[in-house]
Amino acid sequence: xxxxxxxxxxxxxxxxxxxxxxxxxxxxxxxxxxxxxxxxxxxxxxxxxxxxxxxxxxxxxxxxxxxxxxxxxxxxxxxxxxxxxxxxxxxxxxxxxxxxxxxxxxxxxxxxxxxxxxxxxxxxxxxxxxxxxxxxxxxxxxxxxxxxxxxxxxxxxxxxxxxxxxxxxxxxxxxxxxxxxxxxxxxxxxxxxxxxxxxxxxxxxxxxxxxxxxxxxxxxxxxxxxxxxxxxxx
Numbered sequence: 001x002x003x004x005x006x007x008x009x010x011x012x013x014x015x016x017x018x019x020x021x022x023x024x025x026x027x028x029x030x031x032x033x034x035x036x037x038x039x040x041x042x043x044x045x046x047x048x049x050x051x052x053x054x055x056x057x058x059x060x061x062x063x064x065x066x067x068x069x070x071x072x073x074x075x076x077x078x079x080x081x082x083x084x085x086x087x088x089x090x091x092x093x094x095x096x097x098x099x100x101x102x103x104x105x106x107x108x109x110x111x112x113x114x115x116x117x118x119x120x121x122x123x124x125x126x127x128x129x130x131x132x133x134x135x136x137x138x139x140x141x142x143x144x145x146x147x148x149x150x151x152x153x154x155x156x157x158x159x160x161x162x163x164x165x166x167x168x169x170x171x172x173x174x175x176x177x178x179x180x181x182x183x184x185x186x187x188x189x190x191x192x193x194x195x196x197x198x199x200x201x202x203x204x205x206x207x208x209x210x211x212x213x214x215x216x217x218x219x220x221x222x223x224x225x226x227x228x229x230x231x232x233x234x
Contacts, residue, residue, distance in 0.1 A: 041160045041219035048228045050149035052096070054082065058164045059139040061215040066166060070113075070131050073106030078138045079211075082162035084146050086153065087221035094161075096147030102138035120145040160219040165211035 042055040058080065062070075070076055079101045083094035103116040115126045115137050126137055152158070 036216045036218055038220060039217050041162075041222070043158055043160075043219075043222050043224035044143065045152075045154070045224035045226050046228055047154075047226055051145055052084065052147035052152045052158075052224060053143040054084075054098070054146045054160060055140075055142045055144065056160075056162075056219070057140045058162075058215055058217070059135055061164045061166060061213050062135060062139050063213070066213065067131055070104065070134060073108075075106075076104045076134075076138075077167050078102040078104070079165045079168055080141060080144075080162060082144075082146065082160055084152065085159050085161065087157040087159045095153075095158075096151040098144055098146040100141050100144055104134055104138060155223065157221050157223050159221045162217055162219075164213075164215040164217075166213035168211045 039056065039058075044053040044055070045051075046053065061078070066076070079099070081099045082097065084096045084098075085094050098120055099118075101118045103118075105114045106112075107114050110127070112127045112129045113131075113134050115128060115134060117124050117126065117137060119141075128134060128137065146160075
C-alpha cells in the first residue's frame with residue numbers, strides 16, 4: 001500500500017491504541033491478582049417458611065491491620081453481597097440474591113462498639129466490648145435469607161457467588177443498598193422474589209465499587225439441608 005495514501009491521523013491512532021494498552025495493563029494485572037477462592041457455605045431450606053438460608057464465615061477479610069484499626073475505634077463498614085445459582089447449568093442469571101451489611105462505630109462513653117446490622121427483613125443494633133464480638137457479628141452470617149420458594153427449586157443443587165468489601169468508597173451506593181434490603185413489606189416490590197431481586201446482582205454485586213479490602217468467593221455445589229419439614233413433604 002502506498003503510505004502517502006494513508007490518512008495523516010492514522011499513525012496517531014496507532015500510538016493512542018498502544019498508550020491505552022500500556023495504561024490498562026496494570027489494571028488488568030491487579031484484577032488478575034485477586035483470585036476467587038472456594039469455601040464452605042451452608043445451605044438450609046426451611047420447608048415450612050419456604051425460605052432458603054445461607055451461613056458462612058469470611059473472617060479472613062479482616063486482617064491484622066484492620067483489626068488494629070477496630071481496636072483504635074475507627075469506623076468500619078463490612079458488606080456481603082451474594083447471588084445463588086443452580087449448579088450444573090450454564091445460566092448466568094442468578095436464581096436469587098441477598099446482602100448483609102455491618103456498620104461498626106466505637107462509642108467512647110459506653111466503651112463499646114455499636115454494631116448496626118442490615119439484612120433482608122430489617123435492621124438491628126447490637127453492642128459489644130471486644131473486636132472478637134465485632135467479628136462474630138460482622139464477619140460471619142448465620143441463616144441469612146437468600147431466596148424464596150418462588151425462586152429456588154426444591155431439592156436442586158445450589159452454589160453461591162459472593163463478594164465481601166470492607167469500607168466501600170461509595171456512600172451513595174451504600175445508601176441504595178440499604179434501601180433495597182429494607183424495602184417495606186406488603187408492597188408490590190417487597191418480596192425478595194420480585195424483579196428487583198435479580199436486578200440487584202447487576203446493580204450491587206458488580207458495582208459496589210472500590211473498597212479498602214475485598215474478598216470474592218464461590219461455594220461448593222450443595223443440595224440444601226431441609227429444616228422444619230412441612231407435613232406435605234413427610
